[in-house]
Amino acid sequence: MTVQDETALEKESGTRPDALGIGGLTLGIGGVPLLDGVTVRVGRGETVGLVGESGSGKSLTARAALGMFPRGARATGSVTVAGVDVLAAGRAALRDLRRTRASMIFQDPRAAINPVRRVGDYLTEGLRARGVPSREAAATALELLDQVGIRDPRGALRRHPHEFSGGMLQRVVIAGALSTEPDVLLADEPTTALDVTTQAEVIALLKEMQRTRGTGMLFVTHDLDLAAAICDRVYVMYAGRIVEEAAGTALFSAPAHPYTKALLEASPSVRGERTEIKAIKGRPRSLAEAPSGCAFRDRCPLAGEDCAPSVPAMRAHGTSAVACVRPEEVAR
Ligand SMILES: Nc1ncnc2c1ncn2[C@@H]1O[C@H](COP(=O)(O)OP(=O)(O)O)[C@@H](O)[C@H]1O
Ligand code: SF4
Numbered sequence: 001m002t003v004q005d006e007t008a009l010e011k012e013s014g015t016r017p018d019a020l021g022i023g024g025l026t027l028g029i030g031g032v033p034l035l036d037g038v039t040v041r042v043g044r045g046e047t048v049g050l051v052g053e054s055g056s057g058k059s060l061t062a063r064a065a066l067g068m069f070p071r072g073a074r075a076t077g078s079v080t081v082a083g084v085d086v087l088a089a090g091r092a093a094l095r096d097l098r099r100t101r102a103s104m105i106f107q108d109p110r111a112a113i114n115p116v117r118r119v120g121d122y123l124t125e126g127l128r129a130r131g132v133p134s135r136e137a138a139a140t141a142l143e144l145l146d147q148v149g150i151r152d153p154r155g156a157l158r159r160h161p162h163e164f165s166g167g168m169l170q171r172v173v174i175a176g177a178l179s180t181e182p183d184v185l186l187a188d189e190p191t192t193a194l195d196v197t198t199q200a201e202v203i204a205l206l207k208e209m210q211r212t213r214g215t216g217m218l219f220v221t222h223d224l225d226l227a228a229a230i231c232d233r234v235y236v237m238y239a240g241r242i243v244e245e246a247a248g249t250a251l252f253s254a255p256a257h258p259y260t261k262a263l264l265e266a267s268p269s270v271r272g273e274r275t276e277i278k279a280i281k282g283r284p285r286s287l288a289e290a291p292s293g294c295a296f297r298d299r300c301p302l303a304g305e306d307c308a309p310s311v312p313a314m315r316a317h318g319t320s321a322v323a324c325v326r327p328e329e330v331a332r
């Protein structure tokens with residue numbers, strides 16, 4: 001099914017599928033498991049966080065939404081963007097999807113823009129690929145640059161990436177990612193490389209741009225405090241699995257998984273590194289090196305014999321869902 005077919009189907013039925021739906025995604029390379037049953041949903045206009053230490057599988061999950069898998073990877077489960085089946089899509093349909101329905105922003109804006117091309121060309125190419133006439137595309141680019149707070153937007157169109165600071169260039173990338181009015185925006189650590197003040201400005205801008213357009217956003221970060229503060233809902237990942245799903249506010253006040261609690265207690269300088277997190281022993285595990293049963297059990301202060309036989313299933317706990325056998329013992 002092409003993207004056009006899908007749009008027609010939408011019009012006919014009058015339904016609007018979720019911006020992003022990942023269901024039971026399992027992924028491995030050459031027999032090495034990397035993701036196990038990852039389920040993530042992003043509604044229209046919703047901001048959803050995906051958090052966990054480095055190596056937990058956040059980027060693999062976000063990239064799956066665009067049909068971007070590592071070489072040799074085998075994926076099972078389901079991935080849909082605005083109802084389009086990503087796992088079944090051929091090359092042309094995937095190209096179409098990335099041009100019209102799903103955009104991604106990475107940590108380093110300089111890696112996203114070809115350094116020898118002018119910002120104006122970068123911003124208009126997606127629009128022109130959709131058949132928007134050059135003049136109209138240029139006008140839209142100008143408007144977008146103004147909206148993302150670039151001074152002298154007309155002059156900026158003619159400039160090259162190296163003439164912008166990292167923060168300003170990330171604003172340009174945000175403008176480009178939203179220029180095609182995608183259904184879903186995948187933001188993978190979009191502000192990690194920026195200084196704290198610029199980080200706050202870029203996040204505020206990103207949220208405003210996304211909200212006013214009704215774009216669903218999956219915000220990937222190792223910073224749980226940040227995710228809890230800006231996201232409607234947050235998924236917490238550990239060793240290639242989702243271990244908790246909660247409203248941003250609930251995560252702060254009542255973490256239900258021992259790992260979530262440990263992340264909240266960890267100092268920001270330690271988070272994101274493959275080192276010990278405060279109040280918890282050991283380092284993060286990949287899925288391949290994790291113990292059987294609950295992958296967190298060799299680091300968990302509440303671990304018992306009942307955590308070993310099988311992987312705990314996600315179950316409701318208050319307003320959250322958690323993959324732990326005794327969430328009631330996890331108080332903040
Ligand atoms: N191309 C790849 N080939 C083999 N292993 C990979 C590849 N990409 C990621 N991995 C492994 O998958 C796990 C999750 O990686 P990733 O999704 O990048 O983590 P995160 O974004 O949470 O830091 C890590 O153990 C990483 O080493
Ligand atoms: S299932 Fe057991 S080991 Fe895993 S997080 Fe819960 S208490 Fe800890």
Ligand SMILES: [Mg+2]
Nearest residue numbers: 058059060188
């Ligand atoms: Mg990553």
